Amino acid sequence: xxxxxxxxxxxxxxxxxxxxxxxxxxxxxxxxxxxxxxxxxxxxxxxxxxxxxxxxxxxxxxxxxxxxxxxxxxxxxxxxxxxxxxxxxxxxxxxxxxxxxxxxxxxxxxxxxxxxxxxxxx
Amino acid sequence: xxxxxxxxxxxxxxxxxxxxxxxxxxxxxxxxxxxxxxxxxxxxxxxxxxxxxxxxxxxxxxxxxxxxxxxxxxxxxxxxxxxxxxxxxxxxxxxxxxxxxxxxxxxxxxxxxxxxxxxxxx
DNA sequence: AGGCATGTTGCCTGAGGACTGCTACAATCG
DNA sequence: CGATTGTAGCAGTCCTCAGGCAACATGCCT
Numbered sequence: 001x002x003x004x005x006x007x008x009x010x011x012x013x014x015x016x017x018x019x020x021x022x023x024x025x026x027x028x029x030x031x032x033x034x035x036x037x038x039x040x041x042x043x044x045x046x047x048x049x050x051x052x053x054x055x056x057x058x059x060x061x062x063x064x065x066x067x068x069x070x071x072x073x074x075x076x077x078x079x080x081x082x083x084x085x086x087x088x089x090x091x092x093x094x095x096x097x098x099x100x101x102x103x104x105x106x107x108x109x110x111x112x113x114x115x116x117x118x119x120x121x122x
Numbered sequence: 123x124x125x126x127x128x129x130x131x132x133x134x135x136x137x138x139x140x141x142x143x144x145x146x147x148x149x150x151x152x153x154x155x156x157x158x159x160x161x162x163x164x165x166x167x168x169x170x171x172x173x174x175x176x177x178x179x180x181x182x183x184x185x186x187x188x189x190x191x192x193x194x195x196x197x198x199x200x201x202x203x204x205x206x207x208x209x210x211x212x213x214x215x216x217x218x219x220x221x222x223x224x225x226x227x228x229x230x231x232x233x234x235x236x237x238x239x240x241x242x243x244x
Numbered sequence: 245a246g247g248c249a250t251g252t253t254g255c256c257t258g259a260g261g262a263c264t265g266c267t268a269c270a271a272t273c274g
Numbered sequence: 275c276g277a278t279t280g281t282a283g284c285a286g287t288c289c290t291c292a293g294g295c296a297a298c299a300t301g302c303c304t
Binding site: 027042 | 278279280281282283284
Binding site: 158159161162165171172173175177178181 | 290291294295
């Protein structure tokens, strides 16, 4: 009943919109800078693409570039694997299989041991 | 100078061929069981697809099925992320970013601490 | 030798993805 | 008010992917 469209949280679009606004760009301004039409950008931000899926990886790339954002963050929101991550994963697959099989809580604790930082309250 | 074709080690094709032979299938026997033409299978095994890339995820799936192989293993060889892994990664992206940024040796040691040993025969 | 099963390769095509490029419309604002 | 902005629909384009097909080579068996 819901291929996507309604109800889906849409983190990517929201993030892009926020970035765009923070730069003071309108859709019509930004579009040519990343080489697409403004109406397409609108659809991206609202997660209203004709088909089901994300915009191309290369568009994400250009957006990160122009909006001076963290490319990997955007890639992940669009459900693309950043290159560096992909390399590591496919290089040591079993290792990551082990990790993904861990219960989330344990995984989190393991990582927090490695990397102390990362807290919530500001 | 080398889009791919030559020199690439081709782990996926080799693995599929091994599995196929171990089941005593010829290309022509196996092909209909996974719903593709035998010549396409040959290309898959030899990594001679027209373009650069892997066969479809769904073909990998059917191959794992028919050949009674570990699906995730094949998916990873074909550079597809197994669903479970993808879910975890996109669910907790920063966590995996941290992990992939670790030097390989450290990552390995961390994991081996979690999972004692992959070791040993029954 | 012939025949047949097997594997390899090059060209071809159909479907779908990633957009373009309009157009029209509603809301906002200065 | 007019100008700017965002939303939406839809036809049409271009390209890549995934696989099909026919022809070819090679081996093996009696």
